[in-house]
Amino acid sequence: MDDAKSLYLKILExxxxxxxxxxxxEISELQGHNPSYDELAKIMRHVAGIIHGLVDEIDxxxxxxxxxxxxIMEKMALAIxxxxxxxxxxQAKALYEKPFFA
Structure with missing residues (x-):
């Protein structure tokens, strides 16, 4: 459970x-980010899959x-x-409205 919580906190971060x-x-500045937002979103998707496997039945x-x-991060990356x-x-508004985001 602690591993899942640490990974979850990384997704929030x-x-x-x-x-x-x-x-x-500006979106043009975001497009030049390295690693790209697309890459970051894919990594976070993988992390979310790990979390799901660890705690789906527990939490x-x-x-x-x-x-x-x-x-939502993936949709933001596609928009970028x-x-x-x-x-x-x-998508930023949708993420902002979720718990733990501000």
Whole structure:
């Protein structure tokens, strides 16, 4: 359970990075980030899968939230790649409205 909690906190940390940067920087600046937001989102998706495998039967809410948050990060990453500011703003708003994001 401690391993899953540590991984979950990493998803929250990276999600907050996505959110902060989406609010503070132009999309063109986000496109030049290394590693790319797309790569970060894929890594977080993998982490969410690990969390799901570890705690789905013990703490299904944590498992669900990990997947839900990474799904929003993936949509934000796709918007960054596409240069779609409206979609990025919508997804940032969706993430902002989730617990633990500000």
């Amino acid at each position: 990276v999600g907050n990075l996505f959110l902060r940067n989406a609010q503070q920087f 299904p809410m944590m498992a669900h939230q990990a997947i839900e948050y990474t799904s 790649v596409a240069g779609d500011q409206n979609e990025l703003d919508q």
